[in-house]
Amino acid sequence: MNRRTAEESKESIIEAAVKVFSEKGYSQTTIREVAREAGISVGGVYIYFKNKEGLYATLLKYLLKDFTDRTKETIKDMSDPADALYAFIAMNLKYARRYKGIIITEGRDRGFKSCLDVKKRFFKKQRKLIEDIIKTGMTSGKFKECNVKTAAMVIIGILRGFVFSLLIDSTALYSSGDCSNIILNGLLRRKE
Amino acid sequence: MNRRTAEESKESIIEAAVKVFSEKGYSQTTIREVAREAGISVGGVYIYFKNKEGLYATLLKYLLKDFTDRTKETIKDMSDPADALYAFIAMNLKYARRYKGIIITEGRDRGFKSCLDVKKRFFKKQRKLIEDIIKTGMTSGKFKECNVKTAAMVIIGILRGFVFSLLIDSTALYSSGDCSNIILNGLLRRKE
DNA sequence: ACATATAATGAACGCATGTTCATGTGAACA
DNA sequence: TGTTCACATGAACATGCGTTCATTATATGT
Numbered sequence: 263m264n265r266r267t268a269e270e271s272k273e274s275i276i277e278a279a280v281k282v283f284s285e286k287g288y289s290q291t292t293i294r295e296v297a298r299e300a301g302i303s304v305g306g307v308y309i310y311f312k313n314k315e316g317l318y319a320t321l322l323k324y325l326l327k328d329f330t331d332r333t334k335e336t337i338k339d340m341s342d343p344a345d346a347l348y349a350f351i352a353m354n355l356k357y358a359r360r361y362k363g364i365i366i367t368e369g370r371d372r373g374f375k376s377c378l379d380v381k382k383r384f385f386k387k388q389r390k391l392i393e394d395i396i397k398t399g400m401t402s403g404k405f406k407e408c409n410v411k412t413a414a415m416v417i418i419g420i421l422r423g424f425v426f427s428l429l430i431d432s433t434a435l436y437s438s439g440d441c442s443n444i445i446l447n448g449l450l451r452r453k454e
Numbered sequence: 455m456n457r458r459t460a461e462e463s464k465e466s467i468i469e470a471a472v473k474v475f476s477e478k479g480y481s482q483t484t485i486r487e488v489a490r491e492a493g494i495s496v497g498g499v500y501i502y503f504k505n506k507e508g509l510y511a512t513l514l515k516y517l518l519k520d521f522t523d524r525t526k527e528t529i530k531d532m533s534d535p536a537d538a539l540y541a542f543i544a545m546n547l548k549y550a551r552r553y554k555g556i557i558i559t560e561g562r563d564r565g566f567k568s569c570l571d572v573k574k575r576f577f578k579k580q581r582k583l584i585e586d587i588i589k590t591g592m593t594s595g596k597f598k599e600c601n602v603k604t605a606a607m608v609i610i611g612i613l614r615g616f617v618f619s620l621l622i623d624s625t626a627l628y629s630s631g632d633c634s635n636i637i638l639n640g641l642l643r644r645k646e
Numbered sequence: 647a648c649a650t651a652t653a654a655t656g657a658a659c660g661c662a663t664g665t666t667c668a669t670g671t672g673a674a675c676a
Numbered sequence: 677t678g679t680t681c682a683c684a685t686g687a688a689c690a691t692g693c694g695t696t697c698a699t700t701a702t703a704t705g706t
Contacts (some may be wrong), residue, residue: 304694309653407634420615423613424615440606440607445601
Protein backbone atom coordinates (compact mmCIF):
# COMPACT_ATOMS: atom_id res chain seq x y z
CA MET A 263 0.00 0.00 0.00
CA ASN A 264 1.26 3.47 -0.85
CA ARG A 265 1.89 5.92 1.94
CA ARG A 266 1.14 9.57 1.57
CA THR A 267 3.97 11.71 0.30
CA ALA A 268 5.17 14.60 2.38
CA GLU A 269 3.46 16.97 -0.01
CA GLU A 270 0.13 15.20 0.32
CA SER A 271 0.33 15.23 4.08
CA LYS A 272 1.20 18.88 4.17
CA GLU A 273 -1.74 19.68 1.93
CA SER A 274 -4.17 17.67 3.98
CA ILE A 275 -2.99 19.51 7.08
CA ILE A 276 -3.54 22.86 5.40
CA GLU A 277 -6.99 21.82 4.27
CA ALA A 278 -7.88 20.63 7.74
CA ALA A 279 -6.49 23.83 9.23
CA VAL A 280 -8.54 25.94 6.85
CA LYS A 281 -11.64 24.11 7.97
CA VAL A 282 -11.03 24.28 11.71
CA PHE A 283 -9.66 27.82 11.83
CA SER A 284 -12.57 29.01 9.70
CA GLU A 285 -15.05 27.57 12.13
CA LYS A 286 -13.38 28.41 15.41
CA GLY A 287 -10.92 31.23 14.89
CA TYR A 288 -7.37 31.18 16.14
CA SER A 289 -7.51 30.80 19.91
CA GLN A 290 -10.20 28.15 19.92
CA THR A 291 -8.45 25.99 17.36
CA THR A 292 -6.23 23.25 18.77
CA ILE A 293 -3.44 21.44 16.99
CA ARG A 294 -4.99 18.20 18.18
CA GLU A 295 -8.19 18.93 16.31
CA VAL A 296 -6.41 19.95 13.15
CA ALA A 297 -4.36 16.76 13.33
CA ARG A 298 -7.46 14.61 13.81
CA GLU A 299 -9.20 16.34 10.92
CA ALA A 300 -6.15 15.83 8.71
CA GLY A 301 -5.80 12.18 9.66
CA ILE A 302 -2.35 12.60 11.09
CA SER A 303 -0.81 12.53 14.56
CA VAL A 304 -0.14 15.58 16.68
CA GLY A 305 3.57 15.27 16.14
CA GLY A 306 3.01 14.89 12.44
CA VAL A 307 1.83 18.46 12.18
CA TYR A 308 5.13 19.64 13.58
CA ILE A 309 7.04 17.85 10.85
CA TYR A 310 5.58 20.22 8.30
CA PHE A 311 5.00 23.38 10.31
CA LYS A 312 7.17 25.10 12.84
CA ASN A 313 4.32 25.83 15.22
CA LYS A 314 0.70 26.94 15.41
CA GLU A 315 1.41 30.47 14.31
CA GLY A 316 3.44 29.22 11.36
CA LEU A 317 0.61 26.98 10.27
CA TYR A 318 -1.83 29.84 10.54
CA ALA A 319 0.39 32.22 8.60
CA THR A 320 0.85 29.69 5.80
CA LEU A 321 -2.85 29.06 5.48
CA LEU A 322 -3.67 32.73 5.61
CA LYS A 323 -1.32 33.57 2.80
CA TYR A 324 -2.63 30.69 0.72
CA LEU A 325 -6.25 31.63 1.25
CA LEU A 326 -5.94 35.36 0.68
CA LYS A 327 -3.95 34.89 -2.49
CA ASP A 328 -6.55 32.50 -3.82
CA PHE A 329 -9.27 34.99 -3.00
CA THR A 330 -7.52 37.91 -4.67
CA ASP A 331 -6.83 35.90 -7.80
CA ARG A 332 -10.39 34.71 -8.15
CA THR A 333 -11.76 38.18 -7.59
CA LYS A 334 -9.51 39.69 -10.23
CA GLU A 335 -10.47 36.95 -12.65
CA THR A 336 -14.15 37.55 -12.05
CA ILE A 337 -14.24 41.29 -12.61
CA LYS A 338 -11.54 41.73 -15.22
CA ASP A 339 -13.86 41.62 -18.23
CA MET A 340 -16.67 43.70 -16.82
CA SER A 341 -17.15 47.04 -18.52
CA ASP A 342 -19.88 48.52 -16.33
CA PRO A 343 -18.31 49.66 -13.04
CA ALA A 344 -21.58 49.15 -11.20
CA ASP A 345 -21.58 45.52 -12.33
CA ALA A 346 -17.99 45.12 -11.24
CA LEU A 347 -18.71 46.60 -7.85
CA TYR A 348 -21.65 44.27 -7.44
CA ALA A 349 -19.54 41.26 -8.40
CA PHE A 350 -16.84 42.36 -6.01
CA ILE A 351 -19.32 42.57 -3.17
CA ALA A 352 -20.91 39.23 -3.99
CA MET A 353 -17.49 37.61 -4.11
CA ASN A 354 -16.60 38.97 -0.70
CA LEU A 355 -19.82 37.77 0.80
CA LYS A 356 -19.41 34.29 -0.60
CA TYR A 357 -15.91 33.86 0.77
CA ALA A 358 -16.81 35.43 4.06
CA ARG A 359 -19.53 32.87 4.61
CA ARG A 360 -17.13 30.05 3.97
CA TYR A 361 -14.08 31.30 5.86
CA LYS A 362 -15.56 33.64 8.38
CA GLY A 363 -13.33 32.60 11.26
CA ILE A 364 -10.27 33.38 9.20
CA ILE A 365 -10.94 36.43 7.09
CA ILE A 366 -11.94 38.26 10.20
CA THR A 367 -10.20 36.70 13.13
CA GLU A 368 -8.98 38.01 16.41
CA GLY A 369 -5.52 38.72 15.05
CA ARG A 370 -4.05 40.33 18.09
CA ASP A 371 -0.90 42.30 17.53
CA ARG A 372 1.26 40.50 20.05
CA GLY A 373 3.29 37.84 18.28
CA PHE A 374 1.41 38.07 15.03
CA LYS A 375 3.46 40.53 13.11
CA SER A 376 3.75 38.17 10.15
CA CYS A 377 0.01 37.68 9.84
CA LEU A 378 -0.68 41.37 10.20
CA ASP A 379 1.58 42.15 7.28
CA VAL A 380 -0.09 39.53 5.11
CA LYS A 381 -3.47 40.96 5.96
CA LYS A 382 -2.42 44.53 5.31
CA ARG A 383 -1.03 43.63 1.93
CA PHE A 384 -4.27 41.81 1.17
CA PHE A 385 -6.43 44.77 2.07
CA LYS A 386 -4.20 47.03 0.05
CA LYS A 387 -4.76 44.86 -3.02
CA GLN A 388 -8.46 44.82 -2.35
CA ARG A 389 -8.52 48.58 -2.11
CA LYS A 390 -6.60 48.83 -5.36
CA LEU A 391 -9.24 46.73 -7.08
CA ILE A 392 -12.05 48.94 -5.85
CA GLU A 393 -10.15 52.10 -6.66
CA ASP A 394 -9.81 50.92 -10.24
CA ILE A 395 -13.51 50.25 -10.44
CA ILE A 396 -14.33 53.68 -9.10
CA LYS A 397 -11.85 55.37 -11.42
CA THR A 398 -13.39 53.59 -14.39
CA GLY A 399 -16.80 54.73 -13.22
CA MET A 400 -15.65 58.32 -12.89
CA THR A 401 -13.92 58.36 -16.27
CA SER A 402 -16.97 57.02 -18.04
CA GLY A 403 -19.12 59.58 -16.21
CA LYS A 404 -21.23 56.96 -14.51
CA PHE A 405 -19.93 57.72 -11.05
CA LYS A 406 -19.71 61.23 -9.74
CA GLU A 407 -16.46 62.88 -8.73
CA CYS A 408 -15.18 61.84 -5.32
CA ASN A 409 -12.04 61.05 -3.38
CA VAL A 410 -11.23 57.67 -4.84
CA LYS A 411 -9.07 56.44 -2.00
CA THR A 412 -11.54 57.42 0.68
CA ALA A 413 -14.47 55.93 -1.18
CA ALA A 414 -12.56 52.67 -1.57
CA MET A 415 -11.76 52.57 2.13
CA VAL A 416 -15.35 53.17 3.05
CA ILE A 417 -16.49 50.37 0.76
CA ILE A 418 -13.95 48.02 2.30
CA GLY A 419 -15.22 49.07 5.68
CA ILE A 420 -18.74 48.25 4.59
CA LEU A 421 -17.67 44.83 3.47
CA ARG A 422 -15.93 44.15 6.75
CA GLY A 423 -19.16 45.01 8.42
CA PHE A 424 -20.91 42.52 6.18
CA VAL A 425 -18.56 39.80 7.27
CA PHE A 426 -18.83 40.70 10.89
CA SER A 427 -22.58 40.55 10.75
CA LEU A 428 -22.19 36.99 9.60
CA LEU A 429 -20.30 36.12 12.75
CA ILE A 430 -23.02 37.42 15.00
CA ASP A 431 -26.07 36.20 13.16
CA SER A 432 -25.43 33.96 10.19
CA THR A 433 -29.03 33.79 9.00
CA ALA A 434 -30.65 37.21 8.95
CA LEU A 435 -28.55 39.20 6.56
CA TYR A 436 -29.19 41.70 3.87
CA SER A 437 -28.22 40.63 0.35
CA SER A 438 -25.38 41.80 -1.88
CA GLY A 439 -28.00 43.59 -3.97
CA ASP A 440 -29.33 45.66 -1.10
CA CYS A 441 -25.83 46.57 -0.09
CA SER A 442 -24.54 47.65 -3.46
CA ASN A 443 -27.74 49.57 -4.09
CA ILE A 444 -27.20 51.77 -1.07
CA ILE A 445 -23.52 52.18 -1.87
CA LEU A 446 -24.31 53.27 -5.41
CA ASN A 447 -27.33 55.44 -4.78
CA GLY A 448 -27.08 56.65 -1.20
CA LEU A 449 -29.97 57.58 0.99
CA LEU A 450 -30.73 61.16 -0.02
CA ARG A 451 -33.48 61.81 -2.50
CA ARG A 452 -32.19 62.94 -5.88
CA LYS A 453 -33.26 66.26 -7.25
CA GLU A 454 -36.09 66.06 -9.78
CA MET B 455 -8.05 52.94 58.20
CA ASN B 456 -11.20 52.25 56.26
CA ARG B 457 -11.37 49.19 54.09
CA ARG B 458 -13.26 49.16 50.82
CA THR B 459 -16.88 48.17 50.95
CA ALA B 460 -18.12 45.25 48.92
CA GLU B 461 -19.75 47.64 46.51
CA GLU B 462 -16.56 49.58 45.96
CA SER B 463 -14.59 46.43 45.33
CA LYS B 464 -17.11 45.15 42.86
CA GLU B 465 -17.02 48.41 40.99
CA SER B 466 -13.27 48.53 40.81
CA ILE B 467 -13.27 45.00 39.43
CA ILE B 468 -15.76 45.97 36.73
CA GLU B 469 -13.71 49.03 35.83
CA ALA B 470 -10.55 46.97 35.62
CA ALA B 471 -12.33 44.35 33.55
CA VAL B 472 -13.61 46.97 31.13
CA LYS B 473 -10.08 48.19 30.65
CA VAL B 474 -8.43 44.80 30.18
CA PHE B 475 -11.16 43.20 28.08
CA SER B 476 -11.25 46.30 25.87
CA GLU B 477 -7.57 46.01 25.17
CA LYS B 478 -7.20 42.26 24.86
CA GLY B 479 -10.53 40.73 24.03
CA TYR B 480 -11.99 37.77 25.87
CA SER B 481 -9.56 34.89 25.39
CA GLN B 482 -6.44 36.93 26.01
CA THR B 483 -7.75 38.44 29.21
CA THR B 484 -6.77 36.65 32.41
CA ILE B 485 -8.46 36.89 35.78
CA ARG B 486 -5.04 37.48 37.28
CA GLU B 487 -4.55 40.62 35.23
CA VAL B 488 -8.01 41.94 35.99
CA ALA B 489 -7.39 41.30 39.67
CA ARG B 490 -4.04 43.09 39.60
CA GLU B 491 -5.58 46.04 37.76
CA ALA B 492 -8.40 46.21 40.29
CA GLY B 493 -6.04 46.00 43.24
CA ILE B 494 -7.58 42.83 44.60
CA SER B 495 -6.51 39.21 44.86
CA VAL B 496 -7.41 36.50 42.40
CA GLY B 497 -9.80 34.92 44.84
CA GLY B 498 -11.34 38.28 45.52
CA VAL B 499 -12.74 38.43 42.02
CA TYR B 500 -14.63 35.21 42.68
CA ILE B 501 -16.34 36.71 45.71
CA TYR B 502 -18.22 39.09 43.43
CA PHE B 503 -18.48 37.16 40.18
CA LYS B 504 -19.32 33.52 39.56
CA ASN B 505 -16.64 33.09 36.93
CA LYS B 506 -14.94 34.73 33.98
CA GLU B 507 -17.97 34.49 31.74
CA GLY B 508 -20.17 35.98 34.44
CA LEU B 509 -17.82 38.91 34.84
CA TYR B 510 -17.76 39.45 31.11
CA ALA B 511 -21.54 39.29 30.80
CA THR B 512 -21.99 41.82 33.59
CA LEU B 513 -19.57 44.28 32.08
CA LEU B 514 -21.03 43.84 28.62
CA LYS B 515 -24.52 44.62 29.78
CA TYR B 516 -23.31 47.64 31.72
CA LEU B 517 -21.30 49.02 28.82
CA LEU B 518 -23.87 48.51 26.08
CA LYS B 519 -26.64 50.05 28.13
CA ASP B 520 -24.49 53.08 28.81
CA PHE B 521 -23.73 53.42 25.12
CA THR B 522 -27.36 53.15 24.05
CA ASP B 523 -28.45 55.71 26.61
CA ARG B 524 -25.82 58.22 25.61
CA THR B 525 -26.58 57.79 21.93
CA LYS B 526 -30.29 58.34 22.45
CA GLU B 527 -29.57 61.41 24.53
CA THR B 528 -27.31 62.82 21.85
CA ILE B 529 -29.63 62.52 18.89
CA LYS B 530 -33.00 63.02 20.52
CA ASP B 531 -33.28 66.75 19.79
CA MET B 532 -31.91 66.73 16.26
CA SER B 533 -34.41 67.63 13.61
CA ASP B 534 -32.33 67.07 10.49
CA PRO B 535 -32.04 63.30 9.88
CA ALA B 536 -28.72 63.77 8.11
CA ASP B 537 -27.35 65.45 11.22
CA ALA B 538 -28.70 62.68 13.41
CA LEU B 539 -27.14 60.05 11.20
CA TYR B 540 -23.84 61.85 11.34
CA ALA B 541 -24.00 62.10 15.13
CA PHE B 542 -24.89 58.45 15.36
CA ILE B 543 -21.87 57.51 13.29
CA ALA B 544 -19.53 59.76 15.24
CA MET B 545 -20.79 58.31 18.49
CA ASN B 546 -20.15 54.79 17.32
CA LEU B 547 -16.66 55.63 16.21
CA LYS B 548 -15.82 57.27 19.50
CA TYR B 549 -16.92 54.31 21.59
CA ALA B 550 -15.35 51.84 19.23
CA ARG B 551 -11.98 53.45 19.68
CA ARG B 552 -12.27 53.22 23.41
CA TYR B 553 -13.72 49.75 23.81
CA LYS B 554 -12.70 48.03 20.64
CA GLY B 555 -11.87 44.71 22.24
CA ILE B 556 -15.33 44.49 23.70
CA ILE B 557 -17.81 45.94 21.24
CA ILE B 558 -16.42 43.63 18.63
CA THR B 559 -15.03 40.60 20.34
CA GLU B 560 -14.67 37.02 19.35
CA GLY B 561 -17.95 36.10 20.97
CA ARG B 562 -18.01 32.47 19.99
CA ASP B 563 -21.34 30.74 20.33
CA ARG B 564 -20.17 27.90 22.57
CA GLY B 565 -20.95 28.72 26.15
CA PHE B 566 -21.81 32.32 25.52
CA LYS B 567 -25.53 32.21 25.05
CA SER B 568 -26.06 34.92 27.63
CA CYS B 569 -23.65 37.35 25.99
CA LEU B 570 -25.05 36.66 22.55
CA ASP B 571 -28.52 37.62 23.71
CA VAL B 572 -27.27 40.83 25.24
CA LYS B 573 -25.51 41.71 22.03
CA LYS B 574 -28.47 40.89 19.85
CA ARG B 575 -30.75 43.05 21.94
CA PHE B 576 -28.20 45.84 21.72
CA PHE B 577 -27.98 45.67 17.95
CA LYS B 578 -31.75 45.57 17.73
CA LYS B 579 -31.93 48.81 19.70
CA GLN B 580 -29.27 50.34 17.52
CA ARG B 581 -31.17 49.36 14.41
CA LYS B 582 -34.33 50.82 15.85
CA LEU B 583 -32.56 54.14 16.35
CA ILE B 584 -31.36 54.24 12.76
CA GLU B 585 -34.73 53.16 11.44
CA ASP B 586 -36.33 56.08 13.21
CA ILE B 587 -33.82 58.45 11.68
CA ILE B 588 -34.46 57.08 8.21
CA LYS B 589 -38.22 57.19 8.67
CA THR B 590 -38.00 60.81 9.74
CA GLY B 591 -35.91 61.53 6.68
CA MET B 592 -38.41 59.84 4.39
CA THR B 593 -41.41 61.57 5.94
CA SER B 594 -39.81 64.98 5.60
CA GLY B 595 -38.90 64.15 1.99
CA LYS B 596 -35.19 64.52 2.58
CA PHE B 597 -34.46 60.85 2.12
CA LYS B 598 -35.78 58.92 -0.81
CA GLU B 599 -38.09 55.93 -0.48
CA CYS B 600 -36.33 52.74 0.50
CA ASN B 601 -36.68 49.62 2.57
CA VAL B 602 -36.11 51.09 6.01
CA LYS B 603 -35.12 47.86 7.72
CA THR B 604 -32.64 46.89 5.06
CA ALA B 605 -31.10 50.33 4.93
CA ALA B 606 -30.67 50.29 8.70
CA MET B 607 -28.98 46.91 8.58
CA VAL B 608 -26.62 48.06 5.90
CA ILE B 609 -25.68 51.12 7.91
CA ILE B 610 -25.04 48.97 10.96
CA GLY B 611 -22.89 46.77 8.78
CA ILE B 612 -20.94 49.80 7.65
CA LEU B 613 -20.35 50.82 11.23
CA ARG B 614 -19.16 47.37 12.15
CA GLY B 615 -16.71 47.67 9.32
CA PHE B 616 -15.55 50.95 10.74
CA VAL B 617 -14.86 49.37 14.06
CA PHE B 618 -13.13 46.43 12.55
CA SER B 619 -10.88 48.67 10.57
CA LEU B 620 -9.80 50.14 13.86
CA LEU B 621 -8.68 46.75 15.06
CA ILE B 622 -6.45 46.18 12.07
CA ASP B 623 -5.01 49.63 11.64
CA SER B 624 -5.86 52.15 14.29
CA THR B 625 -4.27 55.14 12.61
CA ALA B 626 -5.18 55.39 8.94
CA LEU B 627 -8.92 55.66 8.96
CA TYR B 628 -11.47 57.61 7.04
CA SER B 629 -13.48 60.06 9.07
CA SER B 630 -17.10 60.01 10.16
CA GLY B 631 -17.72 62.75 7.61
CA ASP B 632 -16.44 60.75 4.67
CA CYS B 633 -18.46 57.80 5.77
CA SER B 634 -21.78 59.55 6.22
CA ASN B 635 -21.27 61.42 2.98
CA ILE B 636 -21.12 58.22 0.98
CA ILE B 637 -24.00 56.73 2.90
CA LEU B 638 -26.12 59.77 2.19
CA ASN B 639 -25.15 60.46 -1.39
CA GLY B 640 -23.95 57.21 -2.86
CA LEU B 641 -21.45 56.86 -5.64
CA LEU B 642 -23.54 57.28 -8.77
CA ARG B 643 -23.69 60.63 -10.47
CA ARG B 644 -27.03 62.34 -10.06
CA LYS B 645 -29.03 63.26 -13.10
CA GLU B 646 -28.70 66.87 -14.16
C1' DA C 647 17.26 -10.18 3.44
C1' DC C 648 19.38 -6.29 5.00
C1' DA C 649 20.28 -1.32 5.24
C1' DT C 650 18.83 3.21 4.73
C1' DA C 651 15.86 7.03 4.40
C1' DT C 652 11.47 8.86 4.85
C1' DA C 653 7.16 9.44 7.23
C1' DA C 654 4.58 9.05 11.40
C1' DT C 655 3.46 8.17 16.23
C1' DG C 656 1.68 9.53 20.83
C1' DA C 657 3.20 9.63 25.58
C1' DA C 658 5.31 13.03 28.23
C1' DC C 659 6.73 17.79 29.51
C1' DG C 660 6.14 22.54 30.69
C1' DC C 661 3.41 26.19 31.16
C1' DA C 662 -0.66 29.10 31.54
C1' DT C 663 -5.04 29.79 33.26
C1' DG C 664 -9.76 29.24 35.56
C1' DT C 665 -11.27 28.05 39.93
C1' DT C 666 -11.40 26.70 44.91
C1' DC C 667 -10.73 26.88 49.81
C1' DA C 668 -8.53 26.89 54.24
C1' DT C 669 -6.73 30.69 56.32
C1' DG C 670 -5.83 35.59 57.51
C1' DT C 671 -6.99 40.52 58.63
C1' DG C 672 -9.11 44.51 60.36
C1' DA C 673 -13.03 47.04 62.09
C1' DA C 674 -16.96 47.36 65.21
C1' DC C 675 -19.03 46.20 69.32
C1' DA C 676 -19.62 43.59 73.96
C1' DT D 677 -9.65 42.29 75.72
C1' DG D 678 -12.29 39.11 73.32
C1' DT D 679 -15.85 37.98 69.88
C1' DT D 680 -17.95 38.41 65.63
C1' DC D 681 -18.54 39.46 60.95
C1' DA D 682 -17.46 41.09 56.42
C1' DC D 683 -13.80 41.30 53.38
C1' DA D 684 -9.65 39.42 51.41
C1' DT D 685 -5.72 36.35 50.45
C1' DG D 686 -2.77 33.38 47.51
C1' DA D 687 -1.07 28.73 47.42
C1' DA D 688 -2.80 24.68 45.45
C1' DC D 689 -5.50 21.99 42.16
C1' DA D 690 -7.35 20.50 37.70
C1' DT D 691 -7.40 21.04 33.07
C1' DG D 692 -6.09 21.97 28.50
C1' DC D 693 -2.90 23.09 25.18
C1' DG D 694 1.52 23.86 22.44
C1' DT D 695 5.51 21.44 21.74
C1' DT D 696 9.17 17.79 21.85
C1' DC D 697 11.42 13.45 21.10
C1' DA D 698 12.57 8.65 21.57
C1' DT D 699 10.59 5.16 19.08
C1' DT D 700 8.10 2.64 15.38
C1' DA D 701 6.48 1.65 10.67
C1' DT D 702 6.83 1.59 5.75
C1' DA D 703 8.87 2.00 1.40
C1' DT D 704 13.07 1.80 -1.57
C1' DG D 705 17.48 0.40 -3.14
C1' DT D 706 21.19 -3.21 -2.99
